[in-house]
Amino acid sequence: MTIGDTAHFEIGPDDWFTSDPHFGHTNVIAYCGRPFCCKHSMNESLIQSWNHAVKPSERVFVLGDFFFGSPGFAKRIISRLNGHLILIKGNHDRGRTKMVEYGFKEAYTSATAIFEYEGKQRNIFMRHIPDYDHHDNYDIHLCGHVHEKFTKVGNVINVGTDVWDYSPQKLKFILDNADKKQATNYAPAALKDVVEAKVERDDKLIKDMYERDK
Numbered sequence: 001m002t003i004g005d006t007a008h009f010e011i012g013p014d015d016w017f018t019s020d021p022h023f024g025h026t027n028v029i030a031y032c033g034r035p036f037c038c039k040h041s042m043n044e045s046l047i048q049s050w051n052h053a054v055k056p057s058e059r060v061f062v063l064g065d066f067f068f069g070s071p072g073f074a075k076r077i078i079s080r081l082n083g084h085l086i087l088i089k090g091n092h093d094r095g096r097t098k099m100v101e102y103g104f105k106e107a108y109t110s111a112t113a114i115f116e117y118e119g120k121q122r123n124i125f126m127r128h129i130p131d132y133d134h135h136d137n138y139d140i141h142l143c144g145h146v147h148e149k150f151t152k153v154g155n156v157i158n159v160g161t162d163v164w165d166y167s168p169q170k171l172k173f174i175l176d177n178a179d180k181k182q183a184t185n186y187a188p189a190a191l192k193d194v195v196e197a198k199v200e201r202d203d204k205l206i207k208d209m210y211e212r213d214k
């Protein structure tokens with residue numbers, strides 16, 4: 001088990017990426033337009049899609065906001081998922097130490113990485129909430145947090161499950177297809193506005209979590 005503020009990785013062809021599954025969270029279905037009747041159906045569908053894609057020996061980078069519920073619920077979900085799970089902590093996650101206690105193998109606040117893509121080594125930054133002040137310091141900034149709001153803005157790519165068919169994806173596939181999947185066009189200069197506009201919805205998510213998802 002490894003816990004820290006940051007870490008550096010070499011990304012390989014068998015590594016997977018996802019974010020914001022929100023296991024156990026009823027209200028994310030309506031907020032994000034997810035095609036599930038209830039949180040139980042959503043949980044089972046997400047687990048099935050995950051395990052259909054990921055082998056037990058492969059790494060999965062989860063860029064935050066993994067679950068809503070009790071520690072026991074988190075442990076049960078993680079125990080059913082294939083892979084070596086690495087958390088990049090989200091704003092709805094418990095502390096990094098707690099998340100490792102629940103079953104993650106590693107947990108960090110952010111991470112950097114290198115990945116060979118189209119014949120070049122790419123410098124990658126991973127953080128849950130997009131870093132709109134420093135994203136240009138890297139070739140690629142992978143994020144979560146924004147759910148269905150965008151897939152790609154400039155060099156910022158959302159790996160969230162809402163825009164990637166509710167399943168982890170390999171990085172080459174994400175980079176090959178991010179432009180094709182982008183439904184809403186935002187100029188890079190608008191990234192700050194998009195991220196900050198989501199704060200109000202986050203506040204409502206947290207309120208609803210305590211009022212309805214107990």
